[in-house]
Amino acid sequence: MNVKEPKQPQHPDHDTLDVGGHAVSRRTFLGVLSGALAAGTLMTPGALWARGAGTGVLRVGANANPSSLDPATGGSGSDHVFLFPIYDTLVTWDFASLKAEPGLAESWEFSDPKTLVLHLRKGVTFHDGAPFNAEAVKTNLDRSRGAEFSNIRSDLGSVDQVTVNGEHTVTLHLKNPDTALPLILSDRAGMMVSPKALQANGNRVDRNPVGTGFMKFGKWNDGSEISVTAFDGYHGGDKPTLAGITFSIITDSATRLRAVMSGQADLAYHLDGRQKPLVEKMPTLHGVVGSTVYCYQLYLNMSRDTLADRRVRQALNYAVDRDAFIRGAMAGSGEAAYMNLPKSHWAYDAQTAELYPHDPDKARALLKEAGYADGVTLDMRGYNDQSSVQMQELLLAQFGRANIKGRFRTGTIADMSAEYFAKKQGDLLLSAWTGRPDPSLSYSLMYNQESYFNAGDKAPPEGFAEALLASRSSDDLATRKEALAKVQRLVMGDALVVPLAFRESIVATNDKVENLHNNLLGKPKFNNVSLKG
């Protein structure tokens, strides 16, 4: 048997060996060899040539099994990476700033503050051949805001009625002004499902999604693999740059990165900060790194004795050394958070960012002023994974310097979230806000009195509701930015939250992946990605 190296450098999966004059892949060779070793038998020759990977199929190491592939019924923020290729959204966003951009809606306008008119793209069809038109949009929006099973009813809470005005024009009549809607339509609520598929499947497409996206659904093996293949009829003939995408679900980030290093995947996303140096050092890997709106923060229950006092909440903000937090708990990979938006976001407010520099002396002084000269003791909650515990230890050390004492009670994410938000136990929770495409949505969801995430049900400061409404009453970006700046100053002035750091999105790819860019939402989109060779 003559074994020689392949003449041309190839992917490890496709290395060939010359076995008895026949080209055999190394993988097959070793598979057979190992099989023979185990069983003492040789494989039939036919099996040797049975494999072959299609070119242009992007192999992605994904971090979690999706909760559903129906945009209206899913509940996990990690679903979007699987949903984006299958479903186009009515509106999309600019990767760097999250500004709204045309999607399935070529354009839109507010004919008055309570009427949004969408002009739809023509010549678009769903994967099952059904036409994409105004009726399809109405069907989708009515389902998302009305169906019993829909998890996104609150996203479309401002919509009163949807009317069809011609084949490619839809009008959304609103209960109140809501210029956040275009960006809301860039998320789950804007993902368009084929009405034909909905009709055929009892109004839900959890496991058999049909959209207008550049990829159509192939198969979903729970906790293992999801595959999609190129949709030839995409937007009337625009050829997708990939033949398909295969997502391998690998929950452990170290294993996910190993999959890229050893050639089983072309890219892996949602890697840890600790893995960033490794990605940068490995010559065969490329890192696509950038800030996201995913914000680690301390949620505060403002109905509790100590935290009802604004000065205590402000002391917490002064006590935190955000840069040290990023260095110590996030391996240096992150952006210090002084509000709920990162620097590159279109609505970022520089003035708010200067409110809370690290100043433990000031924190102690504020506590003294609030009647806590000997310091305060807080009942804190957090999660029990290694990374969260590390963050908690670091915060306790920083708080200690400002005379803030206490301990973290830990548990699983589901358990602790329910304990803090639903049962309203504990003074604060170390968790994260995953971000929303429109910042006004984030602010209303976190700080409105009746919001689930406002555990203390405390009324926001005076002027908050008006400023938030103002941010939703104009579609002029400069006006909106000004209104949102006011919202942010009110939130941080009153210290309703302790923002800590924005997580960096770290994606590792091999040499073959081209045109992958970071987006501020931190949920990779593969629309323009291609593979070399």
Place this chain on the structure above:
Amino acid sequence: MSNRVKQRMVAARLLQALPILVLATFIVFCLMQLIPGDVAVTLAGENASMERIEQIREAYGLNQPFLVQYGQWLGHAVRGELGASLLSGEPVAQTIARTFPNTLLIAVYAVLLSVLVGVPLGILAATRSGSPLDSTIMGAASLGVAVPNFWFGMILVLFLALGLQWFPATGFVSPTEDFSGALWYATLPALALCTNGIAEVARQLRGSLVEIQSSQHVRTLHAKGLSPARILWKHGLKNVSVNLLTVIGLLFNKILAATVVVEAVFAIPGIGSSIVNAVLQGDFPVVQGAVLAMVVTVILVNLCTDLACTVLDPRIHA
């Protein structure tokens, strides 16, 4: 043993298995209730209100007493309906059919490797009992028992997958779709799992053989003038075969349990990783179904081991 006796034995063992199955699934169901967390919260999504969570509890019957929930599950399971995942909706039977062959392949592969390497090592150590070779083999075997398989798995990945790139570091292909490919993917996990097995087989075999060799009947065989090789192969190994078979049966069950960890290291979509994910998310139909499949397998393996033992040594159950 006559065929009729054998048939009665098999029937009796299968009947005995029924309460074991009910008990095992009941214990697992009880344990699932003790785990903190609420699957309804997960199902309700990120912005869920308490009302929405309650609606979901009601829709999935999660607000019913747990005995009622178990009774309903058992009633369906008896009819062959294992239900569907609460989270993703995939039928549990489909999950088992998809993931169990992967786990079984790795477990069988690891057991075969354990036997193929462990038996020669055990024989070698026994035939040179007390020699430096014996000490070396037994020393290595002690190390093999002590080495955690997930750690050894990582070492294998480092050298054979990332360094030499001979084998994949992660992933799997289904043996039903591509058997040689599945063997290729299963090699490193099987190697990681077989270290304990090799050590156990070698130690047990050596101990039994040394005992046999010092027995009176082997001394008689030597006196009769039989060659040592003939004594070993025809009399020694035959006598220890029942012990060896029992060890292999137990080893399979042990390896089957250990695949849970190794599947995580190699990102293998096996039944172990399905159970882990389902436990973490409180997805009890998947946990129940997967545990059922594993318990049935263990019962069948034990039954087959017992039957094989009766063939090798007719005195058993005579």
